[in-house]
Amino acid sequence: MNFNLPFRDKILRFLGPTRMIALSFVLVILVGSVLLWLPIAQNPGMRASYLNSLFVATSATCVTGLMPFAVIDQYNLIGQTVLIFLMQIGGLGLMSLLALFLTLMRRKLNFSEKKMLQDSLNKNDADNIPNFLKSIFRYTFIFEGIGMGLLALRFIPEYGLAQGLYNSVFLSISAFCNAGLDNLTRSSLMAYTSDPLINFTVCGLIITGGLGFAVWFDLRRILPEKKKLSWKRLWTRLSLHSRLVLVVTGILLGSGTLIVLLVEYGNPNTLGWMNFPQKIMAAFFQSTTLRTAGFSTIDFALLKDASLFIMLFYMIIGGSPGGTAGGIKTTTFSMLFVLIISEIRDSGNMTLFKRTLPSSTFHRAFAITLTYACIMVIAIFLLTLTEPQIGFLPLAFEAFSAIATVGLSAGVTPLLSALGKIVIIMLMYIGRVGPITIVLSLMRMKQNRKTNNLVYPHGDVLIG
Amino acid sequence: MNFNLPFRDKILRFLGPTRMIALSFVLVILVGSVLLWLPIAQNPGMRASYLNSLFVATSATCVTGLMPFAVIDQYNLIGQTVLIFLMQIGGLGLMSLLALFLTLMRRKLNFSEKKMLQDSLNKNDADNIPNFLKSIFRYTFIFEGIGMGLLALRFIPEYGLAQGLYNSVFLSISAFCNAGLDNLTRSSLMAYTSDPLINFTVCGLIITGGLGFAVWFDLRRILPEKKKLSWKRLWTRLSLHSRLVLVVTGILLGSGTLIVLLVEYGNPNTLGWMNFPQKIMAAFFQSTTLRTAGFSTIDFALLKDASLFIMLFYMIIGGSPGGTAGGIKTTTFSMLFVLIISEIRDSGNMTLFKRTLPSSTFHRAFAITLTYACIMVIAIFLLTLTEPQIGFLPLAFEAFSAIATVGLSAGVTPLLSALGKIVIIMLMYIGRVGPITIVLSLMRMKQNRKTNNLVYPHGDVLIG
Numbered sequence A, B: 001m002n003f004n005l006p007f008r009d010k011i012l013r014f015l016g017p018t019r020m021i022a023l024s025f026v027l028v029i030l031v032g033s034v035l036l037w038l039p040i041a042q043n044p045g046m047r048a049s050y051l052n053s054l055f056v057a058t059s060a061t062c063v064t065g066l067m068p069f070a071v072i073d074q075y076n077l078i079g080q081t082v083l084i085f086l087m088q089i090g091g092l093g094l095m096s097l098l099a100l101f102l103t104l105m106r107r108k109l110n111f112s113e114k115k116m117l118q119d120s121l122n123k124n125d126a127d128n129i130p131n132f133l134k135s136i137f138r139y140t141f142i143f144e145g146i147g148m149g150l151l152a153l154r155f156i157p158e159y160g161l162a163q164g165l166y167n168s169v170f171l172s173i174s175a176f177c178n179a180g181l182d183n184l185t186r187s188s189l190m191a192y193t194s195d196p197l198i199n200f201t202v203c204g205l206i207i208t209g210g211l212g213f214a215v216w217f218d219l220r221r222i223l224p225e226k227k228k229l230s231w232k233r234l235w236t237r238l239s240l241h242s243r244l245v246l247v248v249t250g251i252l253l254g255s256g257t258l259i260v261l262l263v264e265y266g267n268p269n270t271l272g273w274m275n276f277p278q279k280i281m282a283a284f285f286q287s288t289t290l291r292t293a294g295f296s297t298i299d300f301a302l303l304k305d306a307s308l309f310i311m312l313f314y315m316i317i318g319g320s321p322g323g324t325a326g327g328i329k330t331t332t333f334s335m336l337f338v339l340i341i342s343e344i345r346d347s348g349n350m351t352l353f354k355r356t357l358p359s360s361t362f363h364r365a366f367a368i369t370l371t372y373a374c375i376m377v378i379a380i381f382l383l384t385l386t387e388p389q390i391g392f393l394p395l396a397f398e399a400f401s402a403i404a405t406v407g408l409s410a411g412v413t414p415l416l417s418a419l420g421k422i423v424i425i426m427l428m429y430i431g432r433v434g435p436i437t438i439v440l441s442l443m444r445m446k447q448n449r450k451t452n453n454l455v456y457p458h459g460d461v462l463i464g
Ligand SMILES: [K+]
Pocket: A063, A064, A065, A178, A179, A180, A292, A293, A294, A405, A406, A407
């Protein structure tokens, strides 16, 4: 007889999936912060404060990548390995790791565990979760393995076999998980600005990780049909979700590249000194990294205000659901545009690719966007109070970078006060767990359910 | 026989109400810009460029109040009188003036004219528009008359009888129309920072103008019932719209006062030098003026970043529909919060004061908010490119101030380049006419109607 099962079920039921997700991230962050704080994780003579250790652990677990100091300066091999684990756990999501563990132990998942997994994976149906998870892990390790191999071609000659391989593993996991940390230099990937191998491998990992599991599986499903079908037919065989994600990802990457290229073309501190193909490659890399990855091959502190400002929006849109990227997500962002267009057309139905979308999807999208907006208003307001010495735009950039788990910085992170660091830690955590999850986990759901079932008579107000 | 009628009907039908509104504002602005450009409107030795004249005419007609120079320096009595007319026309809305004219001519309005009026007045029902308009005008002149009388108590001793009365008329109309212009000094109302008569008269006019006609009429309807009913019963007799407007206006005025007071309490450049009651009065005045009025009794260039930042949101929320204020409107803003709360509660119905609101109201509110957001992103991006010498936050403040027809400035307006002025002119115009009206007036509606009537099968995407 197993006495643990009913007790564990009771805990799960009490906590509920949303609280479980919120708490499990807290747990990993706290364990990580203590490990990183220990002297054995740090280079000789270096001692980070606990606040800085907490900051770094949050940054790695929430796959953000903002750092008050360089990884290479602060952490030895032990500390760096802790970071690799935190990034991988944060990127894949704690719940999926837990589920894999349970699955491997050949035990069936019960309903509350399944519900939790669904919530953490953004998967709509509860069927076949163990297989689904195994596939996610298989794909993750395949993608990260390919990335590692490509990066090793550059890093083994540069750092020697052992260190070169280790650096390849670190960067490949960091890129695929959209974490944005590196153990190479003090200035992200600026040493590799003109290196196509590093640029395209890292971009490939970022984009793949950012597309989300749902799109990978959908692409795998249709690709064997390529032999008999045209590309156009193949496209219509993809799910609505996959088509939307691919189109929006393409538009965002392309327009981001174009804007960086045009605005920074003559800026001698960024793209100005490069030849034209290098300019395009750097613009493309920066456009990709904005999608919540957070590496950089140019110095963001030297970008023009126009670039920093427009980048805020690319950062907050972020990647796609069910992947390793953060932000409000490409699909959420699309819903906003579908609404504007349908309102201008004065059409009651909101349609996308000739499909009518349920209004609940829209309401969810607006609620997410608005919640992010409220949090950003409060956070930036607090930061302007705690960091009066830092310019407004770099400070707003830092806050957007934190909540969208991007990790880019216009040089602000090391200058933050203790209070400012706490605000940024909160934003990184909220950004990774999701603001709605946090609000839900703080609420007593049952009380509210009751009042909701009342149906009130109709009323209306004037708008605009 | 009247040959003009069918021809005018044809024009109205061709233009449609939205285009008519958009074009009539353009017409008034162009006429105003030429009048202000004429040497006879300007002080001896002063010659404004046509671009600056256009800027001022747009600022007055769109009741914004941003100025590249001081009214008192540039314009003589003729120019100032042109400004009074532009503000009054802009504040009341051209369409209502036109309708009054037609009504006074004892001619019945036809359907397309009624539709146009409804759109410009935000009134939901088409009944009894002539009476409705007459009431609006009566109220406007009563409120402006009271304001003028109170202001004259201060201005006649200060400026003599004729000039004192003229200045009272100018300021009263400017305040009630939420225009924010004055013909007194080079620094708005900073000379009257500690003058309760000016402060409370101007605040009263701003708030009354910003509540909107619907609320005035509703209040007039219920106030005679005061004798028999308690305040609480009286409150429930108000329409849902009026209750929402009054509650949100109260919350915004109160919270704005509190934030300015707390953030600027010790700032020696703003509230620091005042005694406590003066601090409260100045904080309240600034909170009121943010609601798209645009006067100031402190120097906005010397506010802290935290204040300027949080003010962006008070400005863009603005006043209430059907009044003289701009912004997305208090009701639109409230819908955003109702949605967040209903989404967190996981409730299908969106309710307010125990009434279920139609989802079309929500969609309209989101579409308006999102359209403003898109326009602001583009405009601020352009301004950061055209004005690299101006700090980001003051520049963003200028753009928010323009689109919300506020007219406050952190000292940026006179520094703008010609291109920057054109962007601000566009924003002021878009803000007054309404972005949705402009988009609609640019579109060929019929083509789009067709495709809308198709009902597509259902589809869905993953969100967040
Ligand atoms: K990141």
